[in-house]
Amino acid sequence: MGYTNEKDLYAHYFIIEKSGKKRVFISSDREEAETLASSLGGTLKPSSFRCWLLKTHISPAVPKAMPGTVKELFSWLRTWDKTLSAGVQKILSEPDYLKFKYVSFAIDTPVGRIGFGFNLDHLKRKGYSRSPNRYRQWLHNKGGETTLIRLSIEQVSSQFVHSRNLHFPDLYNKRVTVVGCGAIGSFVAHAMLRLGAGTGKLGGLKLIDPDRIGPENLGRHILGYPSLFEFKATALAADLNRQFPHSKIEAITGSVFAHQGLWGSELIIDATGEEAVSELLNGLRLQRKSHIPILHVWIRGNGEAVQALWTDDKGGGCYRCLLVPSANAHRQERYRVLKKPSVRRTDGCRAYTPYAVSAPLHAAALATEMVCDWLQGSPTPCFRTRATANADVFSLKNKNLSKIKGCPACEPQ
Structure with a gap:
């Protein structure tokens, strides 16, 4: 993960391919992605996916087992941070995410970034494209069994x-x-x-x-x-x-x-x-x-x-x-x-x-x-x-250098 603007709702997915292997780079800056791909000796491949960005000041709750489905994710988020949970639900109430076959989230937490995503049902996302709330409701019911994909996020931005x-x-x-x-x-x-x-x-x-x-x-x-x-x-x-x-x-x-x-x-x-x-x-x-x-x-x-x-x-x-x-x-x-x-x-x-x-x-x-x-x-x-340890030199303490009287540089006559 690279640079992300805190004011942005989402960042873009970039695919960096090198020697047949692909890595996903999430960033708000395409130039950063191009520079990184070039530095790694890889090729930047186009991708239309987005990653929605969220932040919380509360450390994540530690469940008995990490959520494996969307339904379990919703329950975990409510236990962890109700404001964060509401933020995810708000995103799922907007039509933007239904333009894609996959939706992902990156949460900035006090212990680092946590990421997850899940695939969207093709027929339902097309049918509910103008009624995103109905798709969200489906996720709380039968669609809640959708398998959750956990993301391993590593920060690579220069600021980090x-x-x-x-x-x-x-x-x-x-x-x-x-x-x-x-x-x-x-x-x-x-x-x-x-x-x-x-x-x-x-x-x-x-x-x-x-x-x-x-x-x-x-x-x-x-x-x-x-x-x-x-x-x-x-x-x-x-x-x-x-x-x-x-x-x-x-x-x-x-x-x-x-x-x-x-x-x-x-x-x-x-x-x-x-x-x-x-x-x-x-x-x-x-x-x-x-x-x-x-x-x-x-x-x-x-x-x-x-x-x-x-x-x-x-x-x-x-x-x-x-x-x-x-x-x-x-x-x-x-x-x-x-x-x-x-x-x-x-x-x-x-x-x-x-x-x-x-x-x-x-x-x-x-x-x-x-x-x-x-x-x-x-x-x-x-x-x-x-x-150096074995140097035969006079011992000289560190000090704040005082001016000498009549210094030709800082006290010219």
């Missing part, structure tokens, strides 16, 4: 999928932008999508990265060889669309600073791990006096630790407040983490910092944790550090 495992609101109808689709950003994007980014009429997930995937990326990126030499943003969007076809995902392969729609987001996640990009994004947010929060996340050293900083217009320090003036250097870390310099390697004319795939996974998990806290009302503590 993304909210089912949460005890707080998801990212439904929110606009999220991930800047950087490399090692960290690729895992962050997957996590945001599973939290509901890109769903709802207003929602969207935007991926921004001008670079292409090289062989040097594959060992710690969520994508593999099929995406080699493709734009990171485009390949990642295609992978996400394949897995979650109902989500709206947009790939931007240009510079984040040239993208005019950046500040139309409700959350920006800076997953570049590049200090220069992070400082520029931080400066733009402050310059615009934007209310849009930016979550910066990065890896320390060779993966010994990961850090994240949530910045917004609620006060507190900015990204630049992580550095302080130094007599021996232009600036130094305000909160030192690493005890030893990172190991660096060269590959031809390129230098890089090696770390295992566990590091970007660790960073993405930290960023996701903070987004979940934001969805619950507060992303504090705004500055967080996570170290």
